[in-house]
Amino acid sequence: MEQRTRTRSKFKLVGPKEVGYNVKQVDLFLEQARAYFLNADTQDRSITSHDVRTASFDAAKGGYSAQAVDAAMDRIEDEFVLREKELLIAAKGEKAWMMKIGKTASVLRARLHRPDGERFRRPSKRNAQSYDTYDVDMLCRELLVYIEDNGELSVDVVRRAVFAPAKGYDGYEESQVDAFLDKVVELMAAIDPLPGK
Incomplete structure (x- = not known):
């Protein structure tokens, strides 16, 4: 079961006794961010670059590597900023x-x-x-x-x-x-x- 979880993980997992980010929280946030980014007209609450920048996740043993998640969140924030810029320029x-x-x-x-x-x-x-x-x-x-x-x-x-x-x-x-x-x-x-x- 542990091996299957590891192969399906989006990020590197820390050791079972080490502390990383809560896997479910990270996956949920990234799924919501991706869904909104791909379809800004979604009925869900909008997600902004500020939301990405200030997102936080609980600590969990055996969780995702914080360094890997933080680097990905930085890239996602940059993409959201660019999208916000393009939308504002298109509108105003x-x-x-x-x-x-x-x-x-x-x-x-x-x-x-x-x-x-x-x-x-x-x-x-x-x-x-x-x-x-x-x-x-x-x-x-x-x-x-x-x-x-x-x-x-x-x-x-x-x-x-x-x-x-x-x-x-x-x-x-x-x-x-x-x-x-x-x-x-x-x-x-x-x-x-x-x-x-």
Whole structure:
């Protein structure tokens, strides 16, 4: 039975004692995403690139390799972003798409221009887990060069960014940084063409 499951798997499975992503949850999400992508007029709730980017799966022993699933989700998100761009341009013209990109870039740029140590709020609780300000600010400086000077920075660098932990007021509030980087990924995925496109 185990062998049959493994041969039908969409992704590599981790060892039986290792922790990966819940297979059923991953398969269900990908089936729904594929069905919507192939038929945008489906009666089901629409799935957006944001839904793909923020999807999460429970941990499960013997589940799918997180690395393999994450890489696939990145590719799927890129395809959804491209589809959303094409649909918006078809409905409202290229100017509407450029205005959307410009508005997002303007909001992000305003925060990126803040001084080091002041870009994000600090946690209100003294012992709350937070992100190291130096690490976050270093990425923000790279993002500013990317946005304003056409700097070279891969969206995957932002997707996989890891910051040293801090405690309370010594760091930036994690939820605010995460929400900001979510918008950055949205912008970068929209700007940078897909490989081979």
